[in-house]
Amino acid sequence: MSEHSEAPVAPVAAYEPPYYAAVFTTVRTQEQSGYSETAACMEELVQDIPGYLGMDHAQTPGGLGITVGYFRDADALTEWRTNAEHRAAQQRGQAQWYESYTLHVAKVERSHGFTRARTPQSPAAD
Amino acid sequence: MSEHSEAPVAPVAAYEPPYYAAVFTTVRTQEQSGYSETAACMEELVQDIPGYLGMDHAQTPGGLGITVGYFRDADALTEWRTNAEHRAAQQRGQAQWYESYTLHVAKVERSHGFTRARTPQSPAAD
Numbered sequence: 001m002s003e004h005s006e007a008p009v010a011p012v013a014a015y016e017p018p019y020y021a022a023v024f025t026t027v028r029t030q031e032q033s034g035y036s037e038t039a040a041c042m043e044e045l046v047q048d049i050p051g052y053l054g055m056d057h058a059q060t061p062g063g064l065g066i067t068v069g070y071f072r073d074a075d076a077l078t079e080w081r082t083n084a085e086h087r088a089a090q091q092r093g094q095a096q097w098y099e100s101y102t103l104h105v106a107k108v109e110r111s112h113g114f115t116r117a118r119t120p121q122s123p124a125a126d
Numbered sequence: 127m128s129e130h131s132e133a134p135v136a137p138v139a140a141y142e143p144p145y146y147a148a149v150f151t152t153v154r155t156q157e158q159s160g161y162s163e164t165a166a167c168m169e170e171l172v173q174d175i176p177g178y179l180g181m182d183h184a185q186t187p188g189g190l191g192i193t194v195g196y197f198r199d200a201d202a203l204t205e206w207r208t209n210a211e212h213r214a215a216q217q218r219g220q221a222q223w224y225e226s227y228t229l230h231v232a233k234v235e236r237s238h239g240f241t242r243a244r245t246p247q248s249p250a251a252d
Contacts, residue, residue, distance in 0.1 A: 116224065
């Protein structure tokens, strides 16, 4: 998330389907105390879920946030959904941080990626 | 997108599954001339696709962008993917606007939403 650990920015790559994507779209309240600490904690915690593949996050300032978590299979997602610390964070999210959200859990059927080719060096003049 | 039409901010609601989500995650280049006009044009154009349900977009300034388009079925997505104006925009995106991107096309199996209840008025004192 915008407050999350600063890694080089790149989208999560396309995995070989099938895999799962959990698309979480949010509008946040004015009351964000504790949010960034909990978000960082969840980002650590999810790494321990077997079958966790990665996460993309984008946040329009003052607008919509979208987090997409990628998981190898439905079991991995179930383990994450029912994790006790994650459940506590979900409850606090409803009580405090989120004005509204939608969660879409979806099985990826196809995917592909694009990465710009490096600009080749100009050939040396003869 | 951040440059897109300004509507009241709310996530697209949960539809009755199954439906499709196309998750498009991007990192953009420095060369963004024409991007916002084309994005606005695509946002108009997609509304004409039968089975188009809605779109969520978030953009971290200088970071990741995520656009999620929702469609009733695979046919709707195919129609959008193969639309001539959309294809031209895709090609310009690869040539100019995107450093890297990933597209995940996924069938939504379950979804739910949350909207904060309005704070009730305090009862009048007797």
